[in-house]
Amino acid sequence: MFSKLLGIGVICVSFALAWLMLDLQQFSETALNLPEPGIDYTLEPGTSLGVLAKDLENRGLISNSMYLRVIARWSGLGKRIKAGEYRIKPGTTPSALLEQLVSGKVNTYNITLVEGWNFRQMLKSVRSNKSLSHTLNGLTSAQIMARLGFKDKHPEGRFLADTYNFPKGTTDLALLKRAFEAMQNLLQKEWDTRDKALPFKNPYQALILASIVEKETALPQERPLIAGVFIRRLQKKMRLQTDPTVIYGMGDKYKGNIRRKDLRTDTPYNTYTRRGLTPTPISMPGRDAIRAVMHPTPGKALYFVAKNQGDGSHYFSDNLKQHNKAVRKYQLKR
Numbered sequence: 001m002f003s004k005l006l007g008i009g010v011i012c013v014s015f016a017l018a019w020l021m022l023d024l025q026q027f028s029e030t031a032l033n034l035p036e037p038g039i040d041y042t043l044e045p046g047t048s049l050g051v052l053a054k055d056l057e058n059r060g061l062i063s064n065s066m067y068l069r070v071i072a073r074w075s076g077l078g079k080r081i082k083a084g085e086y087r088i089k090p091g092t093t094p095s096a097l098l099e100q101l102v103s104g105k106v107n108t109y110n111i112t113l114v115e116g117w118n119f120r121q122m123l124k125s126v127r128s129n130k131s132l133s134h135t136l137n138g139l140t141s142a143q144i145m146a147r148l149g150f151k152d153k154h155p156e157g158r159f160l161a162d163t164y165n166f167p168k169g170t171t172d173l174a175l176l177k178r179a180f181e182a183m184q185n186l187l188q189k190e191w192d193t194r195d196k197a198l199p200f201k202n203p204y205q206a207l208i209l210a211s212i213v214e215k216e217t218a219l220p221q222e223r224p225l226i227a228g229v230f231i232r233r234l235q236k237k238m239r240l241q242t243d244p245t246v247i248y249g250m251g252d253k254y255k256g257n258i259r260r261k262d263l264r265t266d267t268p269y270n271t272y273t274r275r276g277l278t279p280t281p282i283s284m285p286g287r288d289a290i291r292a293v294m295h296p297t298p299g300k301a302l303y304f305v306a307k308n309q310g311d312g313s314h315y316f317s318d319n320l321k322q323h324n325k326a327v328r329k330y331q332l333k334r
Contacts, residue, residue: 027067028095033060038089040107042168045083049073052081052101061088068094077102085168106167113179115161115286116214118248122159122284126172133171147173148180157211157281159183183207187290194294199234206293209234211281214289215244218312223292225316229304231296238302240271248282305330 043052049072053065062068072078077098084106088097109131113122119141127134136144141155150158160183164175191203200206213227230240246262247254249269266273269282301316303323307330315330317323 024067024070027062027064028071029093030063031091031093032056032062032088032097034088034090034092036090038087038092040085041088042085043081043083043101047081047083049078049081062094068098071095072098082106108165108167110163110165111175112163113159113161113284115284115289116218117161117284118282119155119157119159119284126175129172131168131170132166132175133169136172136176144176148177150180154280157183157207157284159284160186161284161286186287190290190294195296198294198296199231200293205277207285207290208277208281209293210285210289211283212240212242212244212278213292214285215283216242217314220288222314223288224295224297225299225301226304226314227289227292228296228299229301229316231293232300232302234276236302237275239273239275240277242271245269245271245278245282248278 049069050065053062053068053072056062056068057065069078071094072081075095075098081098081101082104084104086100086105087107088100092100109129111125111129111132113125117125123141123144126132127137136147139147142151145151145153145155159176159179162179162182164178166175187203187207191206194200194206198206200209209227209230212230213223216226217223230242233240243258246258246267246269249267250262263270263272268274269278271278299316300318302319303317303326304314305317305323305326307313307315315326317326
């Protein structure tokens, strides 16, 4: 009698195990209950497998949290899941979801730091980006540089204009550090291959001029030409006499128009009243502007004036007489 009961019990257990295995297999191969576009799911750092499984079940994405835990442990994936925000697409099965969470292929976002922006404009863009984790709000420029580990450096022009991809939750400090290091690396690379006889004592001086070139023209083909003009003026001890430096020195006083009075008002950045480079960069230069000051176009031109033809181009002159004639033609329309 006992042996019969034991046999029946073994058969029942076998059937139960077989049913469980079939049910588990069906669960692992059944797509999650997702809306048509899919969802973005954030796995917080430190989240355990059990908490993850229960959360998915509570959201109605899976039918059985225990089954997910079993699959994860059998496959060895349970202890390898990585935090982050993931895009879960329709058709994803529990097994595929676990592999996705282990892969670490999280959603990426981006921010573009625009050539010619000053530090304030750049910081405004960073602070308005909702995908970054903000840790620098309320800090001054000097405090931000101290957080970056460069408390004695002026922030202007120190960050490379580029598009940066990052996972959600990246801190604003980490992003700025990437942009700062990218600029340092690019500047040193260009400095090491620069033309000879340039009037720069160090890469920072080249960065200052690159920031001025960046503000003077948006035409890539003109940047080496304008760099050449400024470099020759520096070599001849001539004032640079460039409006963007005056505007930068005016700060909040600039209302969209430069008057003669502004050109005569001395500030550390007024290149009409002071010789040489400005104390710091005036903008965030891009790669082309940096390369232009390291490899300027040779020639004799010492002046340039905007043609006002709608394309942003300039007319270049070798001497003051030619320049004044160009000013009359293109600016005064005489």
